Amino acid sequence: MTNASSSKKKISPLPRLTKPLLCLGIEGSANKLGCGIISHALPSSGPEFESESESSTTGRAKAKARATKVTVLSNVRHTYITPPGEGFLPSDTARHHREWVVRVIQEAVRKAGVRMEDLDCIAFTKGPGMGTPLQVGALVARTLSQLHNIPLIGVNHCVGHIEMGRQITSSHNPIVLYVSGGNTQVIAYSQQRYRIFGETLDIAIGNCLDRFARVIGLRNDPSPGYNIEQEARKGRRLVPLPYGTKGMDITLAGLLSAAETYTSDPRYRSWDQVPSSWHSKSKSPQIKPSTDGTEQGGEIDEDIITPYDMCFSLQETTFAMLVEITERAMAHVGARDVLIVGGVGCNLRLQEMMAIMSSERGGRVFATDESFCIDNGIMIAQAGLLAFRMGQTTPIEKTSVTQR
Structure with a gap:
């Protein structure tokens, strides 16, 4: 495994953009229903690359300037909340998602200021998660894909969290x-x-x-x-x-x-x-x-x-x-740096304890706020668009979901 403190530069495997790309992400693996639209635009100048060295502030600034311009155009979420003392059942959660998914997608598209026809791909959570809520997101993604002839990308929920965390915090290899x-x-x-x-x-x-x-x-x-x-x-x-x-x-x-x-x-x-x-x-x-x-x-x-x-x-x-x-x-x-992702990652006490440990090792802790820590559609859009840029798509017959 590559040492995080190495000064070696790593060329990004992502093909260089020839035009701006848009992706709609749909997340519904648990009680949060999220839809978001993300844009990857052409870099301002120079080749796209990521430096494995975190020692140079100037180097990081140059790398960031030359990287793809990633813009969150919309990030809409609706949460299914149960009474105190009760958890959320898969069937009830799926019912909530069915009732709200059209409105959430419409709001995401409206806030992004785009049309469905403008999208280059549609990403959805393939798993892991709760079975019936996942099926709602997959069904809607398939429907939109066939209505508008847009490629589909099935995204691993865990990878979505990580990729969005890396993008927001600019942490390279934590x-x-x-x-x-x-x-x-x-x-x-x-x-x-x-x-x-x-x-x-x-x-x-x-x-x-x-x-x-x-x-x-x-x-x-x-x-x-x-x-x-x-x-x-x-x-x-x-x-x-x-x-x-x-x-x-x-x-x-x-x-x-x-x-x-x-x-x-x-x-x-x-x-x-x-x-x-x-x-x-x-x-x-x-x-x-x-x-x-x-x-x-x-x-x-x-x-x-x-x-x-x-x-x-x-x-x-x-x-x-x-x-x-x-x-x-x-x-x-x-490694010296830590990236905390997932809903519990919003907890300030956890961030504080992790920061103490990281600083004692000469490192840093990276975390995001609740808009990106908690399940959301934009993290699925980010991971999906990265996969799409690498030439990956999910055939309609392989868009089933998995709870594990």
């Missing part, structure tokens, strides 16, 4: 931490393939957070993970939870079960049972619990465990596991 509701993977690129170095052995980090949010009664709007992040900031106690790293992999199911068990502990107080005096005290979390789980230092008078403490403890423990396996992958390939 170790990628992909964390979402359905995926938790540490990935590196080598020989035109994305290689998985480590992953979850059971449930994904986003799934873990979402399921715990349902247990403690957090709302699903805008998302359970976001609400856990907000409540974790009010936590003042770190309760012991199983730390499940297995080499390059992690396991989260046991940790989730242990967290759920705390809600049956006599010391646990639900949201409406937290004493008013608790809110008036310092909100600085204590991150050094004693062996029996009680506080050291006596900051909290009452021996209670609150939902805030559980959110804080769940985040700190799971994110520490993610940072550990990411650092292990960085050490293995000699």
Whole structure:
């Protein structure tokens, strides 16, 4: 594997553009339905290339100036939100997508200021994801392709996240931490393939957070993970939870079960049972619990465990596991930079912990905001258009979807 610190220049395999290209991307692998249109235009001057050296600011500026001009013309999304304490079922999610997909596509086309006939290709999420919601996106993509005689591109959902993250952050060859509701993977690129170095052995980090949010009664709007992040900031106690790293992999199911068990502990107080005096005290979390789980230092008078403490403890423990396996992958390939993608990648605490580790190794952490972290159509359009420029298309008979 190529060392990320190498000063060697790498010529892009993408054929040089002869005209601007447009791609519509359709994403519907889970409860987010997204459609976006992206444009790849001619470079301003010079050959298209990417430099593997991140040491020269001037070199990076020149490389960026000569690269393809990528423009997000529209990025429209509609989310299926369930009541507090409930998850989203595939059938209900697919029904939501069917009801909204035409309106979302129309809005994306309107905002982009283009016509369907202007598109050079249509990209859709082929998988992984939830089966029936995926089928909605594939069906609509096939229909539009045949109505307007536009080539189709089936896109891997994971690659869509990574390619969009690389484009937005201008990170060249980082170790990628992909964390979402359905995926938790540490990935590196080598020989035109994305290689998985480590992953979850059971449930994904986003799934873990979402399921715990349902247990403690957090709302699903805008998302359970976001609400856990907000409540974790009010936590003042770190309760012991199983730390499940297995080499390059992690396991989260046991940790989730242990967290759920705390809600049956006599010391646990639900949201409406937290004493008013608790809110008036310092909100600085204590991150050094004693062996029996009680506080050291006596900051909290009452021996209670609150939902805030559980959110804080769940985040700190799971994110520490993610940072550990990411650092292990960085050490293995000699990389210095980390790119965080996926819905959980929006979490500022995860970004902060990863930044501390990266800076200690002389590297950096790259991340995007919620418009690109959370599932969206533009990431599918970006990956699809890159594939199209490499001469790849998906025949209509091979446009079936795969959940895995």
